[in-house]
Amino acid sequence: MxxxxxxxxxxxxxxxxxxxxxxxxxxxxxxxxxxxxxxxxxxxxxxxxxxxxxxxxxxxxxxxxxxxxxxxxxxxxxxxxxxxxxxxxxxxxxxxxxxxxxxxxxxxxxxxxxxxxxxxxxxxxxxxxxxxxxxxxxxxxxxxxxxxxxxxxxxxIAEPARADLLTAIRASVREHSGGEGHLADNRVLNGCRSVHFCRTGRWQAKRRAAEAVAASEERFRPLLKAALRSYERPRTEATALPTAEVRAFLVWVAERVDETAATDRAG
The missing domain is CATH 3.30.460 (Beta Polymerase; domain 2)
Structure with a gap:
């Protein structure tokens, strides 16, 4: 073989x-x-x-x-x-x-x-x-x-139904909001990927998704840039990110997912 x-x-x-x-x-x-x-x-x-x-x-x-x-x-x-x-x-x-x-x-x-x-x-x-x-x-x-x-x-591989997919994305954000077992930069970048999917219906690489969200969301830009810098490092050398800022960003991400799901249901 x-x-x-x-x-x-x-x-x-x-x-x-x-x-x-x-x-x-x-x-x-x-x-x-x-x-x-x-x-x-x-x-x-x-x-x-x-x-x-x-x-x-x-x-x-x-x-x-x-x-x-x-x-x-x-x-x-x-x-x-x-x-x-x-x-x-x-x-x-x-x-x-x-x-x-x-x-x-x-x-x-x-x-x-x-x-x-x-x-x-x-x-x-x-x-x-x-x-x-x-x-x-x-x-x-x-x-x-x-x-x-x-x-x-x-x-x-079938594409999951959109309602099931948004439910899964919301659960993913909830998991990353807890933080246990996840690097802070990965929690933030996965949040960016979720937002990008809600906006476009397409999956994007974490770094490109973070760049797109940073371009449109000025208040989160410093955090997203810090997450991107950390993500350039090996896992064992990842840098800490401000806990309160990470939590606030993921709350915002969850709200975007919930809004997308509500819009789908209304449509």
């Missing part, structure tokens, strides 16, 4: 050998059940930053895999057995039938987090996880998923 990517030049050079091996090991474990392997997140949106970004991968298979197969896949991809050069690997496996329909559920077969800067996590039960992470990721995948192997993203 050859180790190739569908479009290697679309993948950052630092990740190419690693993602080739991810695809190879996924094909080895899943065999003929494998439909697609897709890069999502910062790689798909053209904003991967080495030393800062995770690499996010979505896998689609043509039937629910037995628990043993899912555990074998997690073991095959776990760091450091397969050393991850990014901050971490966040890999989610979906059954083709689930992925092909709009859903507000988590719905995964396997959720794997592994890597040098990520807490290890393996879940085979989607009820263990808040659904919003997966709804947003599937929307990004539908819009911009980069094919590493198999069928195109739009052929296998």
């Amino acid at each position: 050859t180790r190739t990517l569908a479009d290697p030049h679309a993948v950052p050079a630092e990740l190419r050998p690693y993602l080739r091996e991810v695809v190879h090991r996924t094909r080895t474990v899943c065999g003929s059940h494998l439909v697609s392997v897709l890069a999502v997140g910062s790689v798909a949106l053209g904003d991967y930053r080495h030393g800062r970004s995770d690499t996010d991968v979505t896998v689609v298979v043509d039937a629910p895999l037995p628990g043993r197969t899912r555990s074998d896949l997690a073991a095959a991809l776990a760091h450091p057995a397969l050393p991850c050069p990014a901050a971490g690997l966040e890999l989610v496996v979906y059954d083709e039938a689930f992925a092909a329909r709009p859903s507000g559920d988590a719905g995964y077969l396997l959720d794997l987090n592994t890597g040098p800067l990520l807490p290890d996590r393996i879940s085979l039960d989607p009820t263990q996880s808040p659904a919003f992470w997966y709804v947003i990721d599937r929307s990004v995948a539908h819009q911009a998923g980069l094919v590493l192997y198999g069928s195109p993203a739009r052929a296998v």
